[in-house]
Amino acid sequence: MDTRRNKSNNNKRQKIRQLPEKLAVIGSIILLIIAWVLGGARLSNLETEQLSHLLPENAQIVTTDQSTLKITTNAGQDTQWLSQGSGVGYGGKMDIALMIDDQGVIKQLAILSSRETASYLQKIIAAKFPEQMVGQSINNILQVDAISGATLSSSAILRGANLAAEPVRQELMNLSLVGSRSPWSYFGWMDLVALLAFAAAWQISKTRHPQRKKMEWGLMLTSLVLFGFYASALFSSSTLGILISGTWISGLGNYTPLILLVLTVVTLLSTNKNLYCDMICPFGTTQQCLAKITNPPTVTLKHSIFTWLPRVIFLAVLAAGLYFRNPATIAYEPFGIMFGMTGSIQLFILTFVIILTSLMIYRPWCKTLCPVGAMTDFLKFIKAWGKQGLKDYQRKTKTTSARPANNIPHRSLS
Amino acid sequence: MFPQSTLLDPPFWMLLGALQVLVFAGAGQWAKHVQLAMNWWKWSLVGGWWFSLLLTIAGAFTLLGENEGNAGWYFLGFVGTGLIVGGAILLKVLFVLNKPAANQS
Numbered sequence: 076m077d078t079r080r081n082k083s084n085n086n087k088r089q090k091i092r093q094l095p096e097k098l099a100v101i102g103s104i105i106l107l108i109i110a111w112v113l114g115g116a117r118l119s120n121l122e123t124e125q126l127s128h129l130l131p132e133n134a135q136i137v138t139t140d141q142s143t144l145k146i147t148t149n150a151g152q153d154t155q156w157l158s159q160g161s162g163v164g165y166g167g168k169m170d171i172a173l174m175i176d177d178q179g180v181i182k183q184l185a186i187l188s189s190r191e192t193a194s195y196l197q198k199i200i201a202a203k204f205p206e207q208m209v210g211q212s213i214n215n216i217l218q219v220d221a222i223s224g225a226t227l228s229s230s231a232i233l234r235g236a237n238l239a240a241e242p243v244r245q246e247l248m249n250l251s252l253v254g255s256r257s258p259w260s261y262f263g264w265m266d267l268v269a270l271l272a273f274a275a276a277w278q279i280s281k282t283r284h285p286q287r288k289k290m291e292w293g294l295m296l297t298s299l300v301l302f303g304f305y306a307s308a309l310f311s312s313s314t315l316g317i318l319i320s321g322t323w324i325s326g327l328g329n330y331t332p333l334i335l336l337v338l339t340v341v342t343l344l345s346t347n348k349n350l351y352c353d354m355i356c357p358f359g360t361t362q363q364c365l366a367k368i369t370n371p372p373t374v375t376l377k378h379s380i381f382t383w384l385p386r387v388i389f390l391a392v393l394a395a396g397l398y399f400r401n402p403a404t405i406a407y408e409p410f411g412i413m414f415g416m417t418g419s420i421q422l423f424i425l426t427f428v429i430i431l432t433s434l435m436i437y438r439p440w441c442k443t444l445c446p447v448g449a450m451t452d453f454l455k456f457i458k459a460w461g462k463q464g465l466k467d468y469q470r471k472t473k474t475t476s477a478r479p480a481n482n483i484p485h486r487s488l489s
Numbered sequence: 490m491f492p493q494s495t496l497l498d499p500p501f502w503m504l505l506g507a508l509q510v511l512v513f514a515g516a517g518q519w520a521k522h523v524q525l526a527m528n529w530w531k532w533s534l535v536g537g538w539w540f541s542l543l544l545t546i547a548g549a550f551t552l553l554g555e556n557e558g559n560a561g562w563y564f565l566g567f568v569g570t571g572l573i574v575g576g577a578i579l580l581k582v583l584f585v586l587n588k589p590a591a592n593q594s
Binding site: 365368369416420423424426427430431434 | 559562563566567569570573574577578581
């Protein structure tokens with residue numbers, strides 16, 4: 076009897092201790108939903124505003140299609156077309172609007188929405204990529220050389236412009252030049268490598284082979300080369316933003332980080348093992364390689380600020396990504412600089428501070444700001460909470476199903 | 490170095506040259522203290538590393554002085570960090586190579 080009472084008291088105490096974390100989980104989910112709803116309204120207003128800027132004064136809309144407007148100005152003497160199309164860049168869908176005259180010449184081009192990392196878009200704008208399409212005739216497929224270092228974003232704009240031009244091309248010239256694209260065309264061999272890497276990590280984690288350490292290092296170095304220096308396909312807070320905002324459904328330039336993230340979450344929830352951090356993360360391997368040179372000490376940061384700060388930063392980044400409908404809005408990971416030489420000067424400084432610190436402390440990024448740590452904590456907590464809830468529910472149902480038997484009055488037994 | 494003065498440049502560079510002597514003399518003493526058993530090729534590697542580091546700093550600040558801010562910082566960041574990591578590797582190699590000699594004695 077006493078043991079049962081002690082158990083129930085311990086349970087109650089544990090529940091009270093976990094209360095701040097439970098409130099933080101609920102608060103985080105509510106904040107993300109609010110950011111998503113407000114972001115949707117903002118995006119819709121922004122697109123309408125940008126389209127209205129493209130429309131000439133005293134324009135009269137003659138016909139409307141799903142994505143194309145036929146417009147007349149000068150009392151119906153001049154005809155123009157305002158047409159929309161979308162292409163898929165590195166971060167997802169990019170919406171493009173074109174203003175085309177009745178000769179089929181592009182007069183204006185506007186990027187209505189983008190989910191690309193700011194540095195890629197800056198490269199494109201600095202190279203005047205959209206301006207190169209203005210003045211081109213749509214009787215041929217639009218062609219502009221992609222900008223080096225922002226190839227996927229350039230291709231997305233070009234495809235969006237060609238898709239926007241297609242209905243006008245059909246109407247004016249009775250021509251159809253743009254073919255449809257299969258959803259499978261977005262998947263590449265690196266996605267298959269991601270699956271194989273996880274399968275290998277899973278096997279290595281289970282094996283008791285004497286060469287296990289060497290196998291781990293083999294996989295880590297392969298991942299460093301392939302997912303790091305070759306494809307720069309590490310997942311980051313923006314990948315999680317892409318996953319929860321659902322933007323991946325309309326297409327992504329690169330699915331590999333998303334596949335790595337999904338596999339990490341699945342293995343974490345099903346086995347409690349973080350295979351990605353242990354054997355696949357290229358930045359983790361970089362830090363570990365640097366640690367091999369100097370054998371630095373492992374420092375455990377016990378103060379609660381080191382637990383909560385990365386969580387708060389991660390939540391803020393996710394909320395901002397959902398609000399701006401661009402998960403890459405505030406990327407704070409050093410992966411872009413380390414493996415792609417792309418990113419802001421602040422990230423550049425952060426990256427080199429971490430690399431140099433890795434010579435003195437074991438895996439400093441993983442122990443401080445890495446969003447994967449915060450995500451892992453969140454998922455593990457949710458899983459434990461769910462399990463506890465299920466246990467409580469089962470216990471309650473057991474008690475209630477057992478109670479009627481105990482409470483049956485003696486009279487009815489006879 | 491000092492565009493407004495014709496006098497300060499020569500003593501500044503002489504002072505930096507003298508500092509190089511001090512750096513290498515100090516490094517020699519330290520190598521003896523930790524029993525690194527330095528020879529000509531080890532000194533060549535260390536000298537090459539130090540020269541590359543100085544050249545990187547000089548190159549980066551020249552770029553900054555030419556108003557090529559991004560190029561300067563990126564050069565200092567990428568090459569400088571690479572050299573520091575390379576220096577750590579070199580030091581590790583020197584210590585590892587020294588181990589058998591230390592065991593023999």
